[in-house]
Amino acid sequence: MYNFARNLPASGIRKFYDLANSLQKQGHDILHMEIGRPVWKIPQQMKDFLNEAMNNDIYHYMDNRGDRLLREVLCNNIYTKTKKKYNPDTEIIVTTGASEGLAMCALALLGHDDEVIIPEPAWPHYKAVAELAGAKAITVDLPSDQDFIIDPAEIRKVISSKTKMLVLNNPNNPTGAVQPKKVLQELANLAEKHGFYILADEVYDHFIYDNNCFISMAEIMGSSDRLIYLNSLSKTYSITGWRVGYVCCNPILSDAFNKIHQYLTVCGVSTVHYAVSKFIQSDKNADFLSKMIQEFSRRRNVWAENIHSCGNFSYSPPSGAFYLFPRFSYAGLNSEQFCEYMLSEEHICMVPGAVFGAGFDDHVRISFSGTIDTQLKAQKKLMSFFNKIKGA
Amino acid sequence: MYNFARNLPASGIRKFYDLANSLQKQGHDILHMEIGRPVWKIPQQMKDFLNEAMNNDIYHYMDNRGDRLLREVLCNNIYTKTKKKYNPDTEIIVTTGASEGLAMCALALLGHDDEVIIPEPAWPHYKAVAELAGAKAITVDLPSDQDFIIDPAEIRKVISSKTKMLVLNNPNNPTGAVQPKKVLQELANLAEKHGFYILADEVYDHFIYDNNCFISMAEIMGSSDRLIYLNSLSKTYSITGWRVGYVCCNPILSDAFNKIHQYLTVCGVSTVHYAVSKFIQSDKNADFLSKMIQEFSRRRNVWAENIHSCGNFSYSPPSGAFYLFPRFSYAGLNSEQFCEYMLSEEHICMVPGAVFGAGFDDHVRISFSGTIDTQLKAQKKLMSFFNKIKGA
Structure with a gap:
C-alpha cells in the first residue's frame, strides 16, 4: 500500500463520534458536542x-x-x-x-x-x-x-x-x-x-x-x-x-x-x-436564513452569556461559525485523554484540540450546533465539573 | 500550476459533446451517439x-x-x-x-x-x-x-x-x-x-x-x-x-x-x-431491470442484425455494455478528424477511438444508449455514407 494512505491518521473527529455512538448503544445518554452539523430542518x-x-x-x-x-x-x-x-x-x-x-x-x-x-x-x-x-x-x-x-x-x-x-x-x-x-x-x-x-x-x-x-x-x-x-x-x-x-x-x-x-x-x-x-x-430563502441564524445566536449565547471562566477552563464567545475552542487543564491529561475521560465519566463528547494542530493539545472543540437544551446541559455539566476541581 | 493538471488533456468525449451541442443551438438536428448514459426513465x-x-x-x-x-x-x-x-x-x-x-x-x-x-x-x-x-x-x-x-x-x-x-x-x-x-x-x-x-x-x-x-x-x-x-x-x-x-x-x-x-x-x-x-x-426492482435490458437488447439488435460490413467500416455486435467500437477508414483521416467531419457534414456525433488508446485511431465509439429511432437513423446514415464511398 502507498505510504500516504498507510500513515494517514484516522479522523480524530470520527474517532470520538464512533466512541460516543457505541456508548449510546449501551444505553448511556450522551451529549453530542463533537458534531459539526446544523441540527435544523429544511423548509x-x-x-x-x-x-x-x-x-x-x-x-x-x-x-x-x-x-x-x-x-x-x-x-x-x-x-x-x-x-x-x-x-x-x-x-x-x-x-x-x-x-x-x-x-x-x-x-x-x-x-x-x-x-x-x-x-x-x-x-x-x-x-x-x-x-x-x-x-x-x-x-x-x-x-x-x-x-x-x-x-x-x-x-x-x-x-x-x-x-x-x-x-x-x-x-x-x-x-x-x-x-x-x-x-x-x-x-x-x-x-x-x-x-x-x-x-x-x-x-x-x-x-x-x-x-x-x-x-x-x-x-x-x-x-x-x-x-x-x-x-x-x-x-x-x-x-x-x-x-x-x-x-x-x-x-x-x-x-x-x-x-x-x-x-x-x-x-x-x-x-x-x-x-x-x-x-x-425563492422568496422563502431570506426568511429561512434569518430564522436559522437567530436560533444559532441563541445557542451561541448560552455560552456567551454565562462564561464561568476559571483557571482550568476558559474561552471567549466565538464571533462566527458554531464552535467554541476552550483551553482546559485537568490532571495533566492531554486533549485526547481529557476527551476520553469526559466521554466515559461525564458522557459529554468533544473533539481533542490536537486534532486541529499539535500546538493545541490543551484545548477542546465544542460544537454548539445541537439544540438549546443540549447547550444548557453541556454547559452545566462542564461548569460543575470544573468548579468541583477548583473547590477540591 | 502543477504539471499534471496543466498537461492533462481535456476529455475527448466532452469535446465532441460540446461541439454537438453548439451545432444543435445553431438549429441542426444532431444524432447524439457520443453519450454513455441510458436514456431511460426511472420508475x-x-x-x-x-x-x-x-x-x-x-x-x-x-x-x-x-x-x-x-x-x-x-x-x-x-x-x-x-x-x-x-x-x-x-x-x-x-x-x-x-x-x-x-x-x-x-x-x-x-x-x-x-x-x-x-x-x-x-x-x-x-x-x-x-x-x-x-x-x-x-x-x-x-x-x-x-x-x-x-x-x-x-x-x-x-x-x-x-x-x-x-x-x-x-x-x-x-x-x-x-x-x-x-x-x-x-x-x-x-x-x-x-x-x-x-x-x-x-x-x-x-x-x-x-x-x-x-x-x-x-x-x-x-x-x-x-x-x-x-x-x-x-x-x-x-x-x-x-x-x-x-x-x-x-x-x-x-x-x-x-x-x-x-x-x-x-x-x-x-x-x-x-x-x-x-x-x-422492493418488488419493482427485478421488473424494472428486465424491462430495461429488453429495451437495450432491441437497441443493440438494430446494429447486430444489420451488419453491412464493408472494407471501410466494420464491427462485431457487442456482447455487453451499450457501445459499438467499429473500425473505419476514410480519406486518410484519423479518428478525431473523422469524428469532426462526420459531425459537421453528417450531423452524427461519435467519439474518436484515440480517446480510448493511441492504438485505436482507426476506430470510433458509438453509444447505442439513445432511442431505437436514433439507432435506426444513425445506422442508415453511416451505411449510406460508407456505401457511397464504396461505390465511388
Whole structure:
C-alpha cells in the first residue's frame, strides 16, 4: 500500500463520534458536542423543489461544472455579498461538498516542491490534502489568548520561494474567529507580493454573531488572480448530506481544476442542484436564513452569556461559525485523554484540540450546533465539573 | 500550476459533446451517439422513495462509508450474483459514482514507483487517475480482429516487479467485449503469482446481450485479497446524475481507501442512498431491470442484425455494455478528424477511438444508449455514407 494512505491518521473527529455512538448503544445518554452539523430542518419548499426535479426527470448526468442555473445563482449571490462578479460559465465549479473542492484545488495546484501555509488550529482536511498532493504543510500557531486573530507578520516569517498557497478559513472551524479587514488586506498584499494563492474557505460565512463584521476575501481580492474562493451550501441550508460545495477562481485555474474534478467525481447530483437553485431564488430563502441564524445566536449565547471562566477552563464567545475552542487543564491529561475521560465519566463528547494542530493539545472543540437544551446541559455539566476541581 | 493538471488533456468525449451541442443551438438536428448514459426513465416508486427520504428528514451527513442499509443491500446483491460475501461494515465504501471509487483506489494504493497495467481500448479515467497518483500506466493493445478478448500471455509480458494493479473493465467500455471465464481465471492466477491487485470495474454487468455469459471477477477471486471490486448504480438504474458507485475489497485495503474517501468527499448523498436502498429491496426492482435490458437488447439488435460490413467500416455486435467500437477508414483521416467531419457534414456525433488508446485511431465509439429511432437513423446514415464511398 502507498505510504500516504498507510500513515494517514484516522479522523480524530470520527474517532470520538464512533466512541460516543457505541456508548449510546449501551444505553448511556450522551451529549453530542463533537458534531459539526446544523441540527435544523429544511423548509417544505426545498423538499417540494426536489420533488419537482424528479417530476421533470432530472437525475441524469449534467455539465461537469454543475447545473448552469445553480452556477448563475451562486455567482449572483457572491456578487451581492462581495461585489465580485464571477462568470458562471468559466469561473465556478460546483463540487461534492467543500471537501471535494479542496481536494480538487490541492491535486490540481500542488506538487512535490510546493509549500502550503496553514494557520492552526485548522480543519484537518487542509493538511491532509496538501500532503496527498505531495506538498509540504507549513503550520503557524495562532494565539489562543488573542482570540486566534492572525498576525500577518507571523505569516510573513514562513513565506519562502516554495510557498504556493495560504489557507484562510474565515469564519474559523474550530475557533469561531472572524478575521478583521486589516488582516485580510495584509494577507492579500503578501499574496500579491510573493506570488502565492489564497484559498479562502468561507463555508461558515452565514454564521456571524452579535455585531461582528465578516468581510469576504472576495471583497478584498476581487480583482486578483490569486484568490481561490471556496464555499458550500451544506452548513448554510442544513443540507450536509446533499454535498454541494463550490470553487470560484480565474478561468485558467478553473479550467485546470475542472480537469481534476472530472476525474474525481464527473459532476454533482443533478436532482439536488435543481432543488437548491430553485430554493435560493425563492422568496422563502431570506426568511429561512434569518430564522436559522437567530436560533444559532441563541445557542451561541448560552455560552456567551454565562462564561464561568476559571483557571482550568476558559474561552471567549466565538464571533462566527458554531464552535467554541476552550483551553482546559485537568490532571495533566492531554486533549485526547481529557476527551476520553469526559466521554466515559461525564458522557459529554468533544473533539481533542490536537486534532486541529499539535500546538493545541490543551484545548477542546465544542460544537454548539445541537439544540438549546443540549447547550444548557453541556454547559452545566462542564461548569460543575470544573468548579468541583477548583473547590477540591 | 502543477504539471499534471496543466498537461492533462481535456476529455475527448466532452469535446465532441460540446461541439454537438453548439451545432444543435445553431438549429441542426444532431444524432447524439457520443453519450454513455441510458436514456431511460426511472420508475415512479424510486421517486416516491426519494420523497419518503425527505419526509423522514434524511439530508444530513451520514457514515463515511455510506448508508448502512444500502451497504447491506449492495453486499447481499453481490453475494446473490457471485457467492462472494462482503462485510457491509468493513469491506464496502459507497462513493460518488464509480469515478470517485476509482480515484480513491488510485490515490490510496499507487505511488511513484508503481505501474498499472491497462488493457486498451479503455475508459480514459484509468490512465488519468493512475498518473494523478504518480504511477505509470502500462497499456496493452487488445486485438480488434478478435473482438478485444484479452490474451493473458500478452499481459504476462508487461508484468514487472513494479506492477501494482491491473485494470479489468468487463463488460468493456468502449468495445462491449465480455471476457470469457478462462481469461479471468488466468488473470487471477497472474495476480496471485506476481502479487498485484486486480481492479475489476463491472459497472456494465447488467448489460449483457443474447446468450453471452458474464462472469464477475468476484466469483473467480472471491477468496483472494487481491481483488478490488468496483461497481455503480448509475447505468443499472439510469441514475447517472445521482452519483452512486461502490468499492468492495479486503478490510485493510478498505480502511485505507476510506481515509482517502473521507478527504475527497466525506460521504455520499444521504437522501439518494435512502431511496436506492429501498428501491433495490422492493418488488419493482427485478421488473424494472428486465424491462430495461429488453429495451437495450432491441437497441443493440438494430446494429447486430444489420451488419453491412464493408472494407471501410466494420464491427462485431457487442456482447455487453451499450457501445459499438467499429473500425473505419476514410480519406486518410484519423479518428478525431473523422469524428469532426462526420459531425459537421453528417450531423452524427461519435467519439474518436484515440480517446480510448493511441492504438485505436482507426476506430470510433458509438453509444447505442439513445432511442431505437436514433439507432435506426444513425445506422442508415453511416451505411449510406460508407456505401457511397464504396461505390465511388
